[in-house]
Amino acid sequence: EDQVTQSPEALRLQEGESSSLNCSYTVSGLRGLFWYRQDPGKGPEFLFTLYSAGEEKEKERLKATLTKKESFLHITAPKPEDSATYLCAVDGSARQLTFGSGTQLTVLP
Amino acid sequence: DTGVSQDPRHKITKRGQNVTFRCDPISEHNRLYWYRQTLGQGPEFLTYFQNEAQLEKSRLLSDRFSAERPKGSFSTLEIQRTEQGDSAMYLCASSLRGAGETQYFGPGTRLLVL
Numbered sequence: 001e002d003q004v005t006q007s008p009e010a011l012r013l014q015e016g017e018s019s020s021l022n023c024s025y026t027v028s029g030l031r032g033l034f035w036y037r038q039d040p041g042k043g044p045e046f047l048f049t050l051y052s053a054g055e056e057k058e059k060e061r062l063k064a065t066l067t068k069k070e071s072f073l074h075i076t077a078p079k080p081e082d083s084a085t086y087l088c089a090v091d092g093s094a095r096q097l098t099f100g101s102g103t104q105l106t107v108l109p
Numbered sequence: 110d111t112g113v114s115q116d117p118r119h120k121i122t123k124r125g126q127n128v129t130f131r132c133d134p135i136s137e138h139n140r141l142y143w144y145r146q147t148l149g150q151g152p153e154f155l156t157y158f159q160n161e162a163q164l165e166k167s168r169l170l171s172d173r174f175s176a177e178r179p180k181g182s183f184s185t186l187e188i189q190r191t192e193q194g195d196s197a198m199y200l201c202a203s204s205l206r207g208a209g210e211t212q213y214f215g216p217g218t219r220l221l222v223l
Contacts (some may be wrong), residue, residue, distance in 0.1 A: 041217075041219070043200055043215050043217045091209055096142065097152070097212060099153070
């Protein structure tokens with residue numbers, strides 16, 4: 001059974017204070033690892049797809065990395081508008097996305 | 110740019126009533142997925158279609174739930190005899206092909222069962 005665990009559950013940062021979110025996963029065959037951003041009351045918004053260990057992707061202040069057991073979402077110099085819940089999901093042996101519970105990020109001005 | 114759309118955005122119903130939700134995927138996407146999300150949790154898979162064929166259903170999908178995608182385009186999710194435990198956000202997503210392909214989500218339908 002595919003499993004995804006995200007930590008921390010909640011994170012409060014000052015504007016400009018860089019940090020990382022963690023996503024640990026267990027799958028028998030990884031077909032893709034996905035990061036989404038979700039604002040309250042809205043559907044998840046796609047950020048990144050990673051397929052193999054060592055892969056990295058960047059978009060503005062966000063950078064996602066992947067190892068064989070976990071993925072990190074690095075946030076550099078965050079702004080208040082980066083406040084959201086960040087969801088990690090895997091496409092593995094279950095042949096559909098298995099999500100973690102998310103990290104609720106709050107960036108204070 | 111026409112992303113995934115869902116209708117209605119909000120639904121309030123009384124316990125025991127039937128409700129139906131609609132999802133219009135991104136055009137040319139042949140895979141369509143339904144998920145359910147409760148507060149503080151990530152989305153949970155319910156079912157998916159490849160074109161008009163329903164290929165997989167989660168054990169979360171009780172007999173009261175039924176989904177269709179009659180012409181391989183839009184899809185409907187019906188819940189019969191709603192229960193308070195059905196209150197959740199129902200999300201639809203679509204992808205171009207299958208394994209490893211990015212799923213793009215709609216805005217969701219928020220269901221409240223009184």
